[in-house]
Amino acid sequence: MAATTHSQSRTEPWIAPLARGPLRGDVSLPGSKSLTNRELVLAALADGPSTIRLPLHSRDSALMVRALRDLGVGIDEVDPEDGAAPNPYGPDLRITPAPMHGGVRVDCGLAGTVMRFLPPLAALAVGEVTVDGDPYARKRPMDAIIRALVDLGVNVTDDGGGAMPFTFTGTGSVRGGALTIDASASSQFVSGLLLSAPRFDEGLHLTHVGERLPSMPHIEMTVAALRARGVTVDEPSVGEWVVHPGPIAARDTTIEPDLSNAAPFAVAALVAGGTVRIRTWPRETTQVGADLETLLPLWGATVARDGDDLVVDGGVGILGGASLPGVDLDLSRGGELAPALVALAALADGPSEITGIGHLRGHETDRLAALAADVNRSGGAVHELDDGLRIEPAALHGSDWGAYDDHRMATAGAIVGLVVDGVAVDDIGSTAKTLPQFPSLWADLVATGAGTPDAER
Known part of the structure; x- marks a missing residue:
């Protein structure tokens, strides 16, 4: 090709x-992009304010911060606490959760973590949310997330091609429950759903049915980040995860x-x-x-x-x-x-x-x-x-x-x-x-x- x-x-x-x-x-x-964007999502859904120390400051993380702010989440740049040395690559971030609203167009750029992590979170907002990105981003696989939102009861409008742009209208809650997806194209489909799953009414029982599941360490990273914030995650078998509904604990964390x-x-x-x-x-x-x-x-x-x-x-x-x-x-x-x-x-x-x-x-x-x-x-x-x-x-x-x-x-x-x-x-x-x-x-x-x-x- x-x-x-x-x-x-x-x-x-x-x-x-x-x-x-x-x-x-x-x-x-500077800090890990994968860890920074996972912690930003979890902090936005937590039960209180969190501080992310030594976060990455780059285009991918900036797109995540902007999208969360547009949805109503408070994110402030802060100096290190307790006399710690400042991050030479940028300030720490203080995230304050707030009720999320629609009327937002999420710009994902080319960031897979934004285009796959934000839609399940934004479905918890009230109102219309449109997800789009750079022109080439419209060629990146998104069908698994779009189908997952539909199967979870979210009203999604797209052109039928399983790609961006697409629009959905959040009602402030997502049903959750049993869900089957094919995440062969990206482990980010799994991570994106797991990160927001504690806030779904019924949590999430997610099963992957594709021929392969690439980048398993990234899913392990997601599960570890959830558990560190007090979320119960069971793994009954390979390619199967059960996230119990409940609060996501506020937590200060330092990014590797x-x-x-x-x-x-x-x-x-x-x-x-x-x-x-x-x-x-x-x-x-x-x-x-x-x-x-x-x-x-x-x-x-x-x-x-x-x-x-x-x-x-x-x-x-x-x-x-x-x-x-x-x-x-x-x-x-x-x-x-x-x-x-x-x-x-x-x-x-x-x-x-x-x-x-x-x-x-x-x-x-x-x-x-x-x-x-x-x-x-x-x-x-x-x-x-x-x-x-x-x-x-x-x-x-x-x-x-x-x-x-x-x-x-x-x-x-x-x-x-x-x-x-x-x-x-x-x-x-x-x-x-x-x-x-x-x-x-x-x-x-x-x-x-x-x-x-x-x-x-």
Whole structure:
């Protein structure tokens, strides 16, 4: 399938900085998008005010905040309490629940967590709510949420295509009860329903009936967040959840750094050589990015904990002449890591096959088609499979690299550009979706290499 660029705007291409020597990186990342947006939803439905410390401030989280405010929820930016050090990436958030009203048009942008988490919550408001987003967002799968709302008794109007835009009229309550869905296209369908389910009259007994259920760690994250706020969630069998009706406790919480956004920085150690230290890496987490600890050693990295940090040692790296093997991976647990790992595989000396990621066709772009198009445009040999990609070794050269409005496609181009001169990412600004600071953080990382490269070249 051919990938199609669908950006709304373009600036001058960003020429990925070349590494000049082994890295000595020290990276501090802002909060997890997945955790921030889950906690925003739960705090909006809680039985009192909550404070979210160290939240992510990015386009995805800003869209969630704006939608909740439009529905009537109070969200204020506040300074840290008890003399705590301020978040260098933005203020803490104080969320005050309030009766929610309609008369709202929710702008989801390209944020899957907004388009899948907000409709069940907004169905608890009184009045009409319209859900829409960026033009490409109208191609993202939404049928499971639309059908779920209808099955739960919500009056939904759409064009029959199972996509945005759609409109529904909330009555202030949702019946809940038994519900069957096919969440094969995204685990976010499950999470979106579970998050609001305690506020449904009958709670929710949700059963998934599709052939696959990708990204299970994200559902585990949702269940853990619910339980942390006192909600009773039973899991009678795989693909089945029972959320009991009742209050969602107000709770102050601190957001972990985004471990999926750590992927390109950690992978950089294998490409350029040297070490990259990721600050405040949690010892226990539901984030799928934690799988990097076991995945990167497959390519030869040494990964170790040092106090609160994770240190990735790539040895001499590809830049220093290392030969990286090909690998075969099933990434059904965490497909969001695929773009960074495909970029790494495209630089390896052996063939790789990365599967379990067919659902990525329905993400911000068709990531399988986009990755194949970008790498192959650069001289690579990537072949699309039904459920993944096969990457053959090839000598890459500089070329245009499409971001396709997708933050992870843009960062994949940065990885390749560490050792391939002239990789021109057409929209590095797309990284603002979850990591607005990416260009500066990346430039700082590359500058730690021997020779102090010109990060602006």
